[in-house]
Amino acid sequence: MRETATPQLAYERLHPDVPEVAFLASDCLPGRSPLSRCGECAEACPVDALQAARGTLSLADTCLRCGQCAAACPTGALRVSGFPRSETLDGPVEDSAAELPVECWRVPREAMDSGSLRVPCLAGLDSGTLAELSALRDAPLVLVNRGWCESCPAGGKTAPMAASVAVAASALESAGAPPQRWPRVEDRPLPARRAASKSIPLPECETRLGRRELFRQMAGRSAGGALGGAGLDSPAEGAAETRPLVDKIAALPRQRLSRAVQTFANTVPASLSPRLGMDESRCCNQRVCASLCPTGALRVVNDGNGSGLDFDPADCIACELCVRVCPERALELAPRDGVSGPLIRHAHQYCRECRAFCPGNREEGLCASCAKKYGLLADGGYELLFGKPAEHPRDDAVAPGRDETSPGRAGTGPREELKGVEENL
Amino acid sequence: MAKWGMVIDLDKCTGCQACTTACGMENDTLPGENWQDVLFYTEGEYPSGQMKWLPRPCMQCEDPSCVHVCPTRATYKDPDAGGIVFIDWDKCIGCKYCMIACPYGVRFFADEAPLVEPDLKEIFPGSGGQLWDPPGQSPDQDRKRGIGVQPKGVVSKCTFCYHRVSKAPEGVPDLDEDDPELVDYVPACVRTCPPKARFFGDLDNPESNVNKLIANKNGIRLKDHTGNRPQVCYLGAGAGIPAFQPKS
Numbered sequence: 001m002r003e004t005a006t007p008q009l010a011y012e013r014l015h016p017d018v019p020e021v022a023f024l025a026s027d028c029l030p031g032r033s034p035l036s037r038c039g040e041c042a043e044a045c046p047v048d049a050l051q052a053a054r055g056t057l058s059l060a061d062t063c064l065r066c067g068q069c070a071a072a073c074p075t076g077a078l079r080v081s082g083f084p085r086s087e088t089l090d091g092p093v094e095d096s097a098a099e100l101p102v103e104c105w106r107v108p109r110e111a112m113d114s115g116s117l118r119v120p121c122l123a124g125l126d127s128g129t130l131a132e133l134s135a136l137r138d139a140p141l142v143l144v145n146r147g148w149c150e151s152c153p154a155g156g157k158t159a160p161m162a163a164s165v166a167v168a169a170s171a172l173e174s175a176g177a178p179p180q181r182w183p184r185v186e187d188r189p190l191p192a193r194r195a196a197s198k199s200i201p202l203p204e205c206e207t208r209l210g211r212r213e214l215f216r217q218m219a220g221r222s223a224g225g226a227l228g229g230a231g232l233d234s235p236a237e238g239a240a241e242t243r244p245l246v247d248k249i250a251a252l253p254r255q256r257l258s259r260a261v262q263t264f265a266n267t268v269p270a271s272l273s274p275r276l277g278m279d280e281s282r283c284c285n286q287r288v289c290a291s292l293c294p295t296g297a298l299r300v301v302n303d304g305n306g307s308g309l310d311f312d313p314a315d316c317i318a319c320e321l322c323v324r325v326c327p328e329r330a331l332e333l334a335p336r337d338g339v340s341g342p343l344i345r346h347a348h349q350y351c352r353e354c355r356a357f358c359p360g361n362r363e364e365g366l367c368a369s370c371a372k373k374y375g376l377l378a379d380g381g382y383e384l385l386f387g388k389p390a391e392h393p394r395d396d397a398v399a400p401g402r403d404e405t406s407p408g409r410a411g412t413g414p415r416e417e418l419k420g421v422e423e424n425l
Numbered sequence: 426m427a428k429w430g431m432v433i434d435l436d437k438c439t440g441c442q443a444c445t446t447a448c449g450m451e452n453d454t455l456p457g458e459n460w461q462d463v464l465f466y467t468e469g470e471y472p473s474g475q476m477k478w479l480p481r482p483c484m485q486c487e488d489p490s491c492v493h494v495c496p497t498r499a500t501y502k503d504p505d506a507g508g509i510v511f512i513d514w515d516k517c518i519g520c521k522y523c524m525i526a527c528p529y530g531v532r533f534f535a536d537e538a539p540l541v542e543p544d545l546k547e548i549f550p551g552s553g554g555q556l557w558d559p560p561g562q563s564p565d566q567d568r569k570r571g572i573g574v575q576p577k578g579v580v581s582k583c584t585f586c587y588h589r590v591s592k593a594p595e596g597v598p599d600l601d602e603d604d605p606e607l608v609d610y611v612p613a614c615v616r617t618c619p620p621k622a623r624f625f626g627d628l629d630n631p632e633s634n635v636n637k638l639i640a641n642k643n644g645i646r647l648k649d650h651t652g653n654r655p656q657v658c659y660l661g662a663g664a665g666i667p668a669f670q671p672k673s
Contacts, residue, residue: 033496244554245497246518246578291520292496325496327525356540372530373464376479376647384645385435386477386663 010243011079014050014059020081020203021065023057026243027077027250031055032294035324044072046154064200066154067124071164074317075294076252082120082203084129099139107146108196116144120200123149123160127167128256130183134172135260140181147189153199159185168257174269175261248296251317258314273313273338276322282330285346285359289322289331298322301342307359308345313338427596429507429585429656430628431615432635432644433480436661437622440465440478444614444623448482451586451613453559453574455545458535460583461614469668477665480622482614483531483583484647484655485510491523491532500580503570508656509585512571517579524580528648529655532582535575551577564588586612590625598633599626628656 011022029036034054042052049063057078067080082105101116102125119125122143134141143165149155162185169182243249258268276298290298290309297315301308316338323331349358351367358367366374377385440463448454448461461482468475489510491500499516500523503509524532536556539545546557554576565588566573572588575581593600593610600611601624608616615623626635635658638644644658 034498035496244514244576245499245516246576286521286525288496288520288522288525291518321496325520325522327494327522354540357538368524369530372528374466376464376481376529377466379648379650381647384647385479385659386665 014057015061015063017061018059018063018065021059021063021069022079022081024077024079025055026245026247027075027294028055028057028073029075029077029294029319029321031077032245033292033321033325035292035321036319038074038319040072040074041069041078044068046156046160064121064154065203066121066200067119068121068154068160071124071126074251074253074319075249080120080124083124084117084119084133097138099142100133100137102141102143104146105201106148106152106195106197106199107144107190108194111190111194112144120203121154123155123164125161125164126253126256127164127171128253128260130164130168131171131260132256134168134181134183135177135263138181141183143183143185145185145187145189146195147187148192148195151192161185168260171257171261171269171272172264174271175264177261177264249294251295251315254295254315254317267340268314270337273336273340274316274318275313275334275336275338276311276316276343277332277334278309278344279328279330279332280344282328283344283346284328284330285344286327287359288325288327292321292325294319294321298343301345306345306347309343310341311338311343312340314340426505427507427627428504428629429485429509429590430626430635431482431585431612431657432624432626432638432660433657434622434624434638434642434660435479435664437620438463438478438480438664439620439622440476440480440664441619443617443619444480444482447613447617448583450561451564452572452584453561453563454533454581455535455539455557457540458533458581460531460533460581462531472671473668475665475668477663479659479664480614481529481531482657483510483585484529484653484657485583485585486653486655488653490526490528490651490653494522494526496520496522506570506587507585507590509587509590510582511569511584511587512580512582514568514571514576514579517571519578519580521580528651528653532580534580536578585625586614589613596630597627598630599624599635601626601634 011024014021014023025031029038039052042050047062049060050069051058067083070078070080101113103112103116103118104122105120143161145159150158165183165185172182287300290300295315297312299310301310320333323333351358351370352365353370356367442463444461445459464479464481466477492502497516500512549558551557555574556577563574564572572584589610600607602608602611602616615625624635626633639658642660644660646655
């Protein structure tokens, strides 16, 4: 049910000494298009170990493996091992009436509840995962704040996990979830001297203690290898096939959030639905936006009523690539109140010369390639190629792009016999 | 590295479209996906109608509009490969922005309903993500340069037959089809042109025949005001059939 295609994809290590951090270049927005200004991962890194430039990431060995870069990534192009992935859970899970405390790896096991979920750093949980883990259970997810974050190298502030918890909680709230199922942060201070280490311990120290068993308890079922992140503990290097850019990506964090709210509401609430505004007078139906849309939220539609675009805010990650690429600047994006459905429809048009279906909103009645053909003769191109026009003044108007009678006259060629075309003209 | 250029003599061109056919056979393009096309223009009316034509390959512009607009950097000009403009089919998303931007209309998207029946994509269905499985011999697949059978949903264009041209010996000024040493490296349209209206050579080499032709016969570039600076030049006073002149 929750299987996705991602585990087979070529996640690669960013640094040979940091196998925990894996990167899928084909899902990275600036890697897909230079129009993207996304640099969330590098911004989120608390120790500036991650540098992002034009879709290539470089990681220094000072990486703490805290997962904050992965939590910030809007498309799930980054993964850090040690964090639960809600895709691999079927919900609702058994034995889920009790609240689930989430602790960081620095907390010693004897200081915490036995059933706790342990993650390298609480700030490395993205809001989608928090929301979905909460939605799958009856009781809330409690992120336990031990009061060490401010002095922790991965934290640097009082409660770095609070932002994504707030996003997840407000998402569930707007979907109508009862308050007891919202994730929350709870302060249970512990003296800093009781911390198991000064910073996030290495995964070897943690896995020895059986993180997987604990998570299995929480899931109430045999979790298998997938929970630890299949293909992540040993990410493939180099040789694996990359996904062509023409394929759409899954944008897992957004999907998690959508799934979580859809367990309570049938649709994604307005506060979580980006709204794509369309200036219908500008749109020329070129569909560049839909091709560039990384998730497929913007789709090309051809049906009996015409051709145009459909928009589904549930898949939209508000990356704004469509807005930036639109040749006519016809789109604008607002953070909320988006509705699913048709965005724009244009009447079907057929080229009056070649009779081809032309998606563009073409006033002159010629498809793009026929317009280009006559465009070569415009602006002095005719004189350049063929010399001065013929002497007969009647035959003067050679550039038929501007001459209504010339190219598309009825009866000029065999194409007029094509069925079902004339009535559409 | 050479900067490959093509010269087309419109005084010689007969509009026979052998170049179009040769290109389609060489590169396994679909009907209508004519990387090398001959455009026909009619003017006037019976009995004084005229026909003119213009062979049109990709101009391989020095400053290509298509490269500037590509939102994924899939199309690029490769100065190390003779200044040819290629499409990386792994990066192309089929958005067709390049087709909008190209002033010459020499880019094609074949993954749509065909203009001619039957649809060859259905008769020779492709496997492994390929658009179709052409019955003929294709050049070796080079997805990074847009050579070979194309995958679904990408834009394609003339590559100046890079799979041939790239094998030419270093430093030759011209790829002349009459030279038995070089004939295998000549682009298909140049190789096949029955009236020998096409010439192919190195624009960076002052000794090359193409440069001499452009200089001596006043070669022109199409739509020069766009600043694209094509690497294809036209010679002559145009190709066409003169109008019928009734005796007075």
